[in-house]
Amino acid sequence: MYKIAVLVSGSGSDLQSIIDAVESGYVNCTIKAVISDKPDVYALERAKNKGIQTYVFDRKVYGKNISEEILKVTEGNVDLIVLAGFLSILSEKLIKKFSNRIINIHPSLIPSFCGNGMYGLKVHQAAIDYGVKFSGCTVHFVDEGTDTGAIILQQVVPVLESDTAETLQKRVLEEEHKILPKAVKLLAEGNVKIDGRKVYIGGV
Numbered sequence: 373m374y375k376i377a378v379l380v381s382g383s384g385s386d387l388q389s390i391i392d393a394v395e396s397g398y399v400n401c402t403i404k405a406v407i408s409d410k411p412d413v414y415a416l417e418r419a420k421n422k423g424i425q426t427y428v429f430d431r432k433v434y435g436k437n438i439s440e441e442i443l444k445v446t447e448g449n450v451d452l453i454v455l456a457g458f459l460s461i462l463s464e465k466l467i468k469k470f471s472n473r474i475i476n477i478h479p480s481l482i483p484s485f486c487g488n489g490m491y492g493l494k495v496h497q498a499a500i501d502y503g504v505k506f507s508g509c510t511v512h513f514v515d516e517g518t519d520t521g522a523i524i525l526q527q528v529v530p531v532l533e534s535d536t537a538e539t540l541q542k543r544v545l546e547e548e549h550k551i552l553p554k555a556v557k558l559l560a561e562g563n564v565k566i567d568g569r570k571v572y573i574g575g576v
């Protein structure tokens with residue numbers, strides 16, 4: 373059975389989309405661990421409600437050493453690490469050890485509105501301020517840069533003239549909750565091939 377760990381920092385709606393996909397049988401995998409870099413986030417409740425093992429490595433306590441703790445939990449235990457609204461930076465060592473086995477979801481069409489400091493509502497405000505007609509979300513592999521790894525899946529959503537950062541965020545989130553479980557499914561089924569920056573999807 374394909375095994376994953378999900379890393380979170382917030383409410384965990386993206387985590388929930390994976391939990392639901394596993395429960396419905398859409399994705400054939402086990403969520404071995406949910407790891408948070410903040411205590412008391414709702415994502416932890418979502419995991420505990422389903423009996424999933426949780427770990428908290430508070431970024432205020434662990435700082436840059438957080439990746440060492442994550443490695444202890446994941447190395448040899450999981451096939452894939454999923455960043456689902458996780459805000460800490462991972463070490464080069466962890467990224468190398470899990471080369472092409474860490475994915476992230478970002479709420480824009482990369483390479484627009486991404487990189488350092490681009491998270492949460494800031495991403496959507498930047499898209500609105502720029503005047504783009506479409507935004508969306510991206511699932512990508514994690515490399516040493518911020519939001520620079522090879523792109524696995526993207527989904528487009530329209531930006532409306534009446535949009536606020538909040539309304540755009542909501543529209544994008546609905547699509548995140550579809551493409552994140554889909555990416556996990558494709559990986560779990562061995563239907564993702566990587567060639568440099570190009571990712572080829574099979575079996576869809």
Ligand code: GRF
Nearest residue numbers: 382383384385386457478479
């Ligand atoms: C999403 O916008 C995701 O793209 C970003 O964090 C948000 C999800 O938060 N990286 P959560 O899953 O509800 O905690």
